[in-house]
Amino acid sequence: MVHITYRGENSSLNLYGIRFEPGKPQLVVDPELINQFNLHDDFTVEEVAEVASEVSTPVEAPSSGSEEEAEVTLTALKEQAKAASIKGYSTMNKQELIEALEAQSKADFYADAPTA
Numbered sequence: 001m002v003h004i005t006y007r008g009e010n011s012s013l014n015l016y017g018i019r020f021e022p023g024k025p026q027l028v029v030d031p032e033l034i035n036q037f038n039l040h041d042d043f044t045v046e047e048v049a050e051v052a053s054e055v056s057t058p059v060e061a062p063s064s065g066s067e068e069e070a071e072v073t074l075t076a077l078k079e080q081a082k083a084a085s086i087k088g089y090s091t092m093n094k095q096e097l098i099e100a101l102e103a104q105s106k107a108d109f110y111a112d113a114p115t116a
Contacts, residue, residue, distance in 0.1 A: 001029045004037045005044045015040075017084040017105045077101065 006013055006020035013020045016033055020026060027048065028034055037043045077097040081089035084104045089097060
């Protein structure tokens with residue numbers, strides 16, 4: 001697990017389905033997301049030994065049909081959807097939330113892609 005902190009100064013940022021406020025670390029457990037954030041200069045990635053549950057909620061990338069998916073609770077998915085500013089998340093079921101988070105993650109990824 002790592003803490004990822006946005007080093008910006010003025011406004012929050014939504015990237016890979018995670019909302020970052022300047023200077024406020026987010027706990028991320030997904031190795032693919034961690035690798036993506038290592039590529040960004042605006043983020044600090046710090047290894048975390050032990051984290052109290054009240055500090056922050058771990059953020060995982062939505063999975064599609066893996067064993068990890070069974071471990072993700074509806075409440076955790078709704079928290080991720082809220083952080084990602086997904087409209088109507090409070091009435092969605094688990095599968096709908098996973099699909100919405102995956103779509104948001106893909107949209108965020110391509111929004112940051114370089115253009116020719």
